[in-house]
Amino acid sequence: MSATYSEQAPAKINLFLHVTGKRDDGYHLLESLVCFTATGDVLSGECRDDGAINLTITGPMSASLVLDDTRDNLVVRAARLLQDESGTALGADLVLDKRLPVASGIGGGSADAAAAIRLLCDMWQLDLDQKALARISLTLGADVPVCLHGKTCLMSGIGEELTDLPDLPEIPMVLINPGKAVSTPEIFKTREDEGFSISGLWDIEREFSSGASLADALSDCGNDLTLAATSILPEICDVLNALAREEGCLLARMSGSGATCFGIYDTKEQAEKAANAIASQHVDWWISPTQTLCEQTRELSNIGASFPD
Numbered sequence: 001m002s003a004t005y006s007e008q009a010p011a012k013i014n015l016f017l018h019v020t021g022k023r024d025d026g027y028h029l030l031e032s033l034v035c036f037t038a039t040g041d042v043l044s045g046e047c048r049d050d051g052a053i054n055l056t057i058t059g060p061m062s063a064s065l066v067l068d069d070t071r072d073n074l075v076v077r078a079a080r081l082l083q084d085e086s087g088t089a090l091g092a093d094l095v096l097d098k099r100l101p102v103a104s105g106i107g108g109g110s111a112d113a114a115a116a117i118r119l120l121c122d123m124w125q126l127d128l129d130q131k132a133l134a135r136i137s138l139t140l141g142a143d144v145p146v147c148l149h150g151k152t153c154l155m156s157g158i159g160e161e162l163t164d165l166p167d168l169p170e171i172p173m174v175l176i177n178p179g180k181a182v183s184t185p186e187i188f189k190t191r192e193d194e195g196f197s198i199s200g201l202w203d204i205e206r207e208f209s210s211g212a213s214l215a216d217a218l219s220d221c222g223n224d225l226t227l228a229a230t231s232i233l234p235e236i237c238d239v240l241n242a243l244a245r246e247e248g249c250l251l252a253r254m255s256g257s258g259a260t261c262f263g264i265y266d267t268k269e270q271a272e273k274a275a276n277a278i279a280s281q282h283v284d285w286w287i288s289p290t291q292t293l294c295e296q297t298r299e300l301s302n303i304g305a306s307f308p309d
């Protein structure tokens with residue numbers, strides 16, 4: 001029996017997201033402080049020697065994806081690109097435990113693609129250089145390079161320029177999605193008439209010892225896609241208000257192109273309490289109390305333990 005490999009696909013959070021320009025090909029230039037959370041999908045797999053790539057999708061959010069052709073799934077696309085690049089004759093039976101809401105601004109599909117790259121490079125013992133991996137990841141989506149990087153960083157360009165930042169402490173958070181997908185291209189199109197933010201505002205050397213000091217610095221920034229997203233899905237305002245009104249909330253903001261929003265809380269207890277209180281009023285919302293991944297917790301999660309449900 002062949003060994004089972006497993007990789008975690010943590011949700012990506014855009015702590016701030018500024019749109020700083022637009023390229024001739026229509027892609028937008030961004031500047032975003034990105035971190036990752038202990039909430040995420042889990043990808044596992046076994047090696048095949050016939051080159052076939054099979055994907056089974058399980059988990060609470062699998063219904064949003066199982067009806068799609070799995071050939072279009074970012075996990076399978078990542079696997080095919082790695083096969084082409086490396087020339088390997090190996091294949092894989094992959095299982096994606098889908099826990100993150102789909103098309104929700106926390107990069108679930110991108111995180112899965114990045115997890116597939118990590119898992120298959122390990123399983124197939126590929127020795128591809130960083131340049132090849134960066135190229136493959138960007139081909140899969142603008143958010144895939146940062147998910148492959150997997151560490152707190154400042155993301156710029158269209159998503160391919162990554163600057164490491166001092167690690168964040170473990171910050172208590174609540175993630176909420178109102179249960180409705182939003183389309184990233186549509187959000188960018190809707191904000192067409194809005195101007196651009198200035199780049200270079202974030203002090204890349206600044207260190208934060210607590211969620212409070214981070215939230216304070218983040219209050220000078222924002223998410224430039226919020227106006228467009230709330231005009232398409234006004235429920236996002238309800239989510240932001242629900243997060244902000246709970247005790248201990250230091251900041252409530254939308255991630256990416258939405259609709260998932262995050263609240264930063266002073267303590268873990270306050271985050272848990274807020275999540276429970278909001279869940280009792282909104283049974284159809286996806287609500288996840290969590291925390292940011294920092295160096296220490298990331299090392300622990302690499303041991304192979306899966307994310308908490």
Ligand SMILES: C[C@@](CO)(OP(=O)(O)O)[C@H](O)COP(=O)(O)OP(=O)(O)OC[C@H]1O[C@@H](n2ccc(N)nc2=O)[C@H](O)[C@@H]1O
Pocket residue numbers: 014017026027028029030032104105106107108110140141142143144157158159184185188255256257258
């Ligand atoms: C907005 C962000 C912020 O982190 O997050 P999400 O909302 O997806 O989580 C990302 O840039 C999304 O990255 P990703 O979802 O991989 O985007 P892609 O598949 O490459 O592009 C989808 C579409 O979004 C628009 N797009 C995306 C990225 C970018 N820098 N400029 C753009 O204009 C383009 O219209 C593109 O056709």
Ligand SMILES: Nc1ncnc2c1ncn2[C@@H]1O[C@H](COP(=O)(O)OP(=O)(O)O)[C@@H](O)[C@H]1O
Pocket residue numbers: 065068072073074075101102103104105106107108109110112113143184256257258
């Ligand atoms: N493994 C996957 N998980 C989620 N979405 C996927 C996956 N593979 C392909 N997709 C497609 O990618 C699109 C963006 O999904 P996702 O990455 O979840 O969005 P976002 O980056 O906004 O959180 C969806 O429309 C979905 O159909």
